[in-house]
Amino acid sequence: MSKLWGGRFTKSAEEWVDEFGASISFDQELVKEDIQGSLAHVKMLKACGILPPGDAGKIIEGLHTLQEKAENGELSFSVEMEDIHLNLESMLISEIGPVGGKLHTGRSRNDQVATDMHLYLRNQTEDVLLLIKSLQKAILKQAEEHVETLIPGYTHLQRAQPISFAHHLMAYFWMLERDKQRFTESMKRINISPLGAGALAGTTFPIDREYSSELLGFEGIYENSLDAVSDRDFILEFLSNSSTLMMHLSRFSEEIILWSSQEFQFIELDDAFSTGSSIMPQKKNPDMAELIRGKTGRVYGNLTGMLTVLKGLPLAYNKDMQEDKEGMFDTVKTVIGSLKIFEGMISTMKVKTETMRKATSSDFSNATELADYLAAKGMPFREAHEVVGKLVLSCVQQGCYLADLTMEQFKEASDLFEDDIYAALNPYEAVKRRNSAGGTGFEQVKIAIGKGNTLLAE
Numbered sequence: 001m002s003k004l005w006g007g008r009f010t011k012s013a014e015e016w017v018d019e020f021g022a023s024i025s026f027d028q029e030l031v032k033e034d035i036q037g038s039l040a041h042v043k044m045l046k047a048c049g050i051l052p053p054g055d056a057g058k059i060i061e062g063l064h065t066l067q068e069k070a071e072n073g074e075l076s077f078s079v080e081m082e083d084i085h086l087n088l089e090s091m092l093i094s095e096i097g098p099v100g101g102k103l104h105t106g107r108s109r110n111d112q113v114a115t116d117m118h119l120y121l122r123n124q125t126e127d128v129l130l131l132i133k134s135l136q137k138a139i140l141k142q143a144e145e146h147v148e149t150l151i152p153g154y155t156h157l158q159r160a161q162p163i164s165f166a167h168h169l170m171a172y173f174w175m176l177e178r179d180k181q182r183f184t185e186s187m188k189r190i191n192i193s194p195l196g197a198g199a200l201a202g203t204t205f206p207i208d209r210e211y212s213s214e215l216l217g218f219e220g221i222y223e224n225s226l227d228a229v230s231d232r233d234f235i236l237e238f239l240s241n242s243s244t245l246m247m248h249l250s251r252f253s254e255e256i257i258l259w260s261s262q263e264f265q266f267i268e269l270d271d272a273f274s275t276g277s278s279i280m281p282q283k284k285n286p287d288m289a290e291l292i293r294g295k296t297g298r299v300y301g302n303l304t305g306m307l308t309v310l311k312g313l314p315l316a317y318n319k320d321m322q323e324d325k326e327g328m329f330d331t332v333k334t335v336i337g338s339l340k341i342f343e344g345m346i347s348t349m350k351v352k353t354e355t356m357r358k359a360t361s362s363d364f365s366n367a368t369e370l371a372d373y374l375a376a377k378g379m380p381f382r383e384a385h386e387v388v389g390k391l392v393l394s395c396v397q398q399g400c401y402l403a404d405l406t407m408e409q410f411k412e413a414s415d416l417f418e419d420d421i422y423a424a425l426n427p428y429e430a431v432k433r434r435n436s437a438g439g440t441g442f443e444q445v446k447i448a449i450g451k452g453n454t455l456l457a458e
Helices: 015-021 024-047 053-071 084-096 098-104 109-145 165-190 209-215 225-230 233-259 287-310 319-324 326-348 353-361 367-376 381-398 407-413 421-425 427-433 442-457
Strands: 150-155 158-164
Touching: 024 053, 024 084, 024 098, 024 109, 024 209, 024 326, 053 084, 053 098, 084 098, 084 109, 109 165, 109 225, 109 233, 109 326, 109 442, 150 165, 150 353, 150 427, 158 165, 158 427, 165 233, 165 442, 233 287, 233 326, 287 319, 287 326, 319 326, 353 427, 367 381, 367 421, 381 407, 421 427
Parallel strands: none
Antiparallel strands: 150 158
16 A cells, blocks of 8 residues: 655665554554544545635544444554654545545645644643542541541651641642642643644635634644744653652652551551552552552653653754654553552541550650740740750650659759649640641641632632
């Protein structure tokens, strides 16, 4: 079979060369978008009087036939036809005859593929936004149930201060909210039309780019034809946003992995999101969380790869840009899968509230309460910090905790200590009192959850 562009050539490439240069093995993912873009293009050609109504009608009918076959999985793609565009054009000509060749009037594969990817990323970004929202809902539901559940807060992975478990969960809610904002903002760059820019210089045909843009639901057109066919910033932005999102999911995964370990025992993951060992019968491994943590690296790699492909390219289109798709497809698949898995993990995880509570009473995470107590009674905080540090050292040497000290021992450290110190050392009271805006105090956590529910309702 001769190439649709083969008039200039006197011989064909060898089969292995065709296979190396072809993209149909992966860009068939764009079949729906390619047909969608072609339908808008031919309707525009008809409206502008560039194609007779009869020819346009036949092409539209043929495209709908291909659309139906695609939905039913009845299309077979050929490496010899290189990519999704030439494959579909060849199929169209086979379906309706030579008139199908008129579809390509006034456009190039360069603006065609760019249009496909804009349509594809618009659809996928909308799906990602919905999945982020679903995960946020799952986090909110767990948070609502655990406002007064205490957990050690950590810095340097050392116990720092007791906090509300809901407060810890809500930190990830707000990270995801920023991710959602980034993806939403990126839609401004995704939802613009390159269709009609041609190979790089526009076309001599009297096309109406605004009309085809409107038919495809875009918000506007590229103002420069060179930019239209060579721009991949919108993909880079998607990959960058995805990398940040995956980084957040990876951090959350790490905490889930730690919390579900024998050493922590703060949570238990549902069996559906865990696996066993082929040799150790007792094992329940947090494999899904580990996989998400690992898959973060491939998303980073896709971003780095895309940046590297583009960094030295002159205007306008270059074959290098064929490498823009596989990483994009892989990232979409990875992000969507990770969000679905995460929503299930969070929705079904069992929180071991008593283990968490005990953890906050068998450490020195209430030491700051002691320093704040002294500072509130007039002692300079730096001096209070030193007094409490010495008390902690004394406890370590005695093998006890601050709440185990006698009033006599407290008085030896400072006359400012009174009987109310024991209430101040209580982890529940310590958390409850941290009522500054955005803090872990129970009332503040409830306010944050309320704001989260309002955001999702909008």
